[in-house]
Amino acid sequence: xxxxxxxxxxxxxxxxxxxxxxxxxxxxxxxxxxxxxxxxxxxxxxxxxxxxxxxxxxxxxxxxxxxxxxxxxxxxxxxxxxxxxxxxxxxxxxxxxxxxxxxxxxxxxxxxxxxxxxxxxxxxxxxxxxxxxxxxxxxxxxxxxxxxxxxxxxxxxxxxxxxxxxxxxxxxxxxxxxxxxxxxxxxxxxxxxxxxxxxxxxxxxxxxxxxxxxxxxxxxxxxxxxxxxxxxxxxxxxxxxxxxxxxxxxxxxxxxxxxxxxxxxxxxxxxxxxxxxxxxxxxxxxxxxxxxxxxxxxxxxxxxxxxxxxxxxxxxxxxxxxxxxxxxxxxxxxxxxxxxxxxxxxxxxxxxxxxxxxxxxxxxxxxxxxxxxxxxxxxxxxxxxxxxxxxxxxxxxxxxxxxxxxxxxxxxxxxxxxxxxxxxxxxxxxxxxxxxxxxxxxxxxxxxxxxxxxxxxxxxxxxxxxxxxxxxxxxxxxxxxxxxxxxxxxxxxxxxxxxxxxxxxxxxxxxxxxxxxxxxxxxxxxxxxxxxxxxxxxxxxxxxxxxxxxxxxxxxxxxxxxxxxxxxxxxxxx
Amino acid sequence: xxxxxxxxxxxxxxxxxxxxxxxxxxxxxxxxxxxxxxxxxxxxxxxxxxxxxxxxxxxxxxxxxxxxxxxxxxxxxxxxxxxxxxxxxxxxxxxxxxxxxxxxxxxxxxxxxxxxxxxxxxxxxxxxxxxxxxxxxxxxxxxxxxxxxxxxxxxxxxxxxxxxxxxxxxxxxxxxxxxxxxxxxxxxxxxxxxxxxxxxxxxxxxxxxxxxxxxxxxxxxxxxx
Numbered sequence: 009x010x011x012x013x014x015x016x017x018x019x020x021x022x023x024x025x026x027x028x029x030x031x032x033x034x035x036x037x038x039x040x041x042x043x044x045x046x047x048x049x050x051x052x053x054x055x056x057x058x059x060x061x062x063x064x065x066x067x068x069x070x071x072x073x074x075x076x077x078x079x080x081x082x083x084x085x086x087x088x089x090x091x092x093x094x095x096x097x098x099x100x101x102x103x104x105x106x107x108x109x110x111x112x113x114x115x116x117x118x119x120x121x122x123x124x125x126x127x128x129x130x131x132x133x134x135x136x137x138x139x140x141x142x143x144x145x146x147x148x149x150x151x152x153x154x155x156x157x158x159x160x161x162x163x164x165x166x167x168x169x170x171x172x173x174x175x176x177x178x179x180x181x182x183x184x185x186x187x188x189x190x191x192x193x194x195x196x197x198x199x200x201x202x203x204x205x206x207x208x209x210x211x212x213x214x215x216x217x218x219x220x221x222x223x224x225x226x227x228x229x230x231x232x233x234x235x236x237x238x239x240x241x242x243x244x245x246x247x248x249x250x251x252x253x254x255x256x257x258x259x260x261x262x263x264x265x266x267x268x269x270x271x272x273x274x275x276x277x278x279x280x281x282x283x284x285x286x287x288x289x290x291x292x293x294x295x296x297x298x299x300x301x302x303x304x305x306x307x308x309x310x311x312x313x314x315x316x317x318x319x320x321x322x323x324x325x326x327x328x329x330x331x332x333x334x335x336x337x338x339x340x341x342x343x344x345x346x347x348x349x350x351x352x353x354x355x356x357x358x359x360x361x362x363x364x365x366x367x368x369x370x371x372x373x374x375x376x377x378x379x380x381x382x383x384x385x386x387x388x389x390x391x392x393x394x395x396x397x398x399x400x401x402x403x404x405x406x407x408x409x410x411x412x413x414x415x416x417x418x419x420x421x422x423x424x425x426x427x428x429x430x431x432x433x434x435x436x437x438x439x440x441x442x443x444x445x446x447x448x449x450x451x452x453x454x455x456x457x458x459x460x461x462x463x464x465x466x467x468x469x470x471x472x473x474x475x476x477x478x479x480x481x482x483x484x485x486x487x488x489x490x491x492x493x494x495x496x497x498x499x500x501x502x503x504x505x506x507x508x509x510x511x512x513x514x515x516x517x518x519x520x521x522x523x524x525x526x527x528x529x530x531x532x533x534x535x536x537x538x539x540x541x542x543x544x545x546x547x548x549x550x551x552x553x554x555x556x557x558x559x560x561x562x563x564x565x566x567x568x569x570x571x572x573x574x575x576x577x578x579x580x581x582x
Numbered sequence: 583x584x585x586x587x588x589x590x591x592x593x594x595x596x597x598x599x600x601x602x603x604x605x606x607x608x609x610x611x612x613x614x615x616x617x618x619x620x621x622x623x624x625x626x627x628x629x630x631x632x633x634x635x636x637x638x639x640x641x642x643x644x645x646x647x648x649x650x651x652x653x654x655x656x657x658x659x660x661x662x663x664x665x666x667x668x669x670x671x672x673x674x675x676x677x678x679x680x681x682x683x684x685x686x687x688x689x690x691x692x693x694x695x696x697x698x699x700x701x702x703x704x705x706x707x708x709x710x711x712x713x714x715x716x717x718x719x720x721x722x723x724x725x726x727x728x729x730x731x732x733x734x735x736x737x738x739x740x741x742x743x744x745x746x747x748x749x750x751x752x753x754x755x756x757x758x759x760x761x762x763x764x765x766x767x768x769x770x771x772x773x774x775x776x777x778x779x780x781x782x783x784x785x786x787x788x789x790x791x792x793x794x795x796x797x798x799x800x801x802x803x804x805x806x807x
Binding site for chain 1: 636656657660661662663664665667669675676677679680684688689691692693694695697720736
């Protein structure tokens with residue numbers, strides 16, 4: 009057993025130390041897994057960031073129920089605009105027995121003001137703004153009293169509260185019913201988590217399975233030398249494990265390197281605080297474990313239908329075309345999750361939230377599951393055209409699985425981004441002009457939009473890296489065929505364009521399916537929330553173009569490898 | 583076929599509608615070198631694969647050391663390949679990721695030997711085949727002739743009873759080919775290893791004790807040299 013593991017790891021290391029192309033491939037795989045792991049770790053931490061800002065928001069919400077022995081604190085919410093940002097705070101008046109809001113040591117006396125660090129910085133740099141806050145600065149509000157590190161917030165002590173404002177009488181602070189996450193937000197947050205996780209896991213599984221042809225040859229040789237079938241599986245698992253472990257190490261290093269720089273980073277209205285971006289150890293460990301299991305699992309699963317014999321490797325490809333029936337399952341289950349809501353069978357908020365979250369997750373899973381089938385059906389009848397087109401179409405007709413899977417991952421990101429943005433735009437539109445939509449809720453909704461852009465960008469980056477690995481890998485495996493094309497006079501530009509078509513055809517379908525699915529998801533979700541859908545076509549267009557450009561960019565980056573593969577010495581057999 | 587180490591009786595094998603073997607019987611004694619000759623597509627490689635248990639014949643039996651290969655489970659046949667059989671093919675059987683030394687040590691490591699012990703034995707075999715200088719190189723960095731001798735070393739490192747060689751010099755120039763053949767047959771004879779040598783070249787067959795000619799899936803001639 010140990011010897012098999014050692015041989016597998018030795019093969020993986022050997023792969024990384026072999027030819028220059030093999031080194032490039034190994035490094036790309038490790039970097040790609042690393043990038044995915046880093047994004048996953050940030051996602052694991054971001055759940056807490058969103059949660060902790062909600063918690064802090066709830067912690068400073070006033071409790072209005074009367075409490076014995078407490079002198080209530082009277083307060084008025086104030087908000088004003090400052091150079092596109094919003095400064096908000098509370099004017100307060102209380103006594104020695106009044107409750108103290110979180111983040112401040114005491115209730116400010118008349119003429120005293122506690123400000124957030126970011127507001128203090130602004131006040132120090134802008135005399136005009138300072139003139140608007142006439143009080144004496146009594147101190148800074150601690151992070152526990154702020155939603156995020158960049159919040160512009162204050163508590164001002166006054167003698168008399170303005171008559172023309174609603175005065176709130178607080179008997180305590182920390183009302184969980186207010187300021188907490190709304191069902192719509194919960195759907196968004198769980199949706200975002202799925203968005204982030206699903207495609208990254210698809211990429212990792214794809215990248216982990218790459219190198220199939222070469223691996224098959226190696227394993228066949230091992231069988232010839234007397235390795236048993238279980239031994240060969242153990243060796244293959246150990247081999248993939250080595251790449252995964254290296255990827256994990258790189259991912260963890262990336263996470264910590266970026267983590268130190270994230271402190272104070274402003275994205276839209278949201279300012280990150282490094283302290284919030286530490287996932288609990290168990291979630292950290294879980295991410296690493298999932299990635300390891302996924303890489304090894306994908307290899308072993310891929311080998312399930314493979315019979316490694318001493319002379320060759322045969323694959324049980326099953327039906328000649330992909331079957332549609334089971335591929336419809338996730339889409340069907342998505343509809344099934346929405347049915348109880350449509351039929352008015354559930355009323356509890358949390359049940360509705362759970363069902364809608366499940367429906368979103370199912371619909372997103374349906375995309376990469378359906379896309380390979382769709383691409384395969386779509387390219388099957390294609391013929392003719394320019395040589396580059398013909399080469400690409402024929403290649404896709406033989407095997408469209410791997411490009412479709414990676415592109416499926418990109419499509420998931422797109423669908424979720426388009427769907428998420430539509431929900432945000434619509435929910436914000438619904439609340440516009442609604443007096444009870446707090447500043448913070450508006451603030452958070454805008455933060456979600458920024459977050460969505462950021463997450464889409466990161467995941468597209470990971471997708472681009474995966475696609476590059478795929479291109480380089482494919483060129484390595486088809487080196488002889490590429491060299492043969494070159495030998496008969498096919499210019500490398502034609503081969504390059506065929507490579508581009510090979511990726512553009514699936515992404516074309518991906519973009520189409522993603523936009524339809526994203527819009528469909530949003531409509532369904534908003535219907536449940538009782539809001540009309542408002543589509544943000546500019547956002548959809550931007551991320552769609554981003555996805556197509558990612559594919560083009562990844563393919564262009566693979567061109568140097570293509571030119572190396574097109575050299576005629578690749579035809580030498582001895 | 584008395585005293586045969588490996589014997590095949592009335593082997594039939596077809597691939598779809600193509601008949602590769604049509605009733606071949608064959609035997610080889612311990613330490614004997616037999617050349618299996620014939621033109622391309624005559625069925626000689628299929629015979630070798632059936633004799634070594636890699637392919638199961640449609641009809642007929644292959645018996646090795648009293649055991650019928652067709653009745654052995656996969657694990658037993660794997661064990662035979664690890665301990666009693668060795669293989670040398672035309673090209674492509676070395677693992678390019680491993681050094682030549684590690685390639686030769688690989689069968690011993692698959693059998694559970696410690697790395698150092700396996701590599702000591704590998705060094706010895708590389709020396710016997712005259713390619714000790716390739717130990718730290720990877721197969722792509724060696725010449726075709728060197729690669730084949732490394733492959734022979736790997737095939738013999740476990741002390742097999744039978745070495746199956748399928749066109750072992752087919753991808754080499756004549757001088758390199760001669761060197762590989764001489765080294766292979768000398769070393770195998772010294773260790774008492776029988777060789778089934780598939781070839782279509784008579785100069786290669788000249789290294790054998792006996793040659794059989796396969797044509798259209800049948801043995802046509804069998805003669806002692």
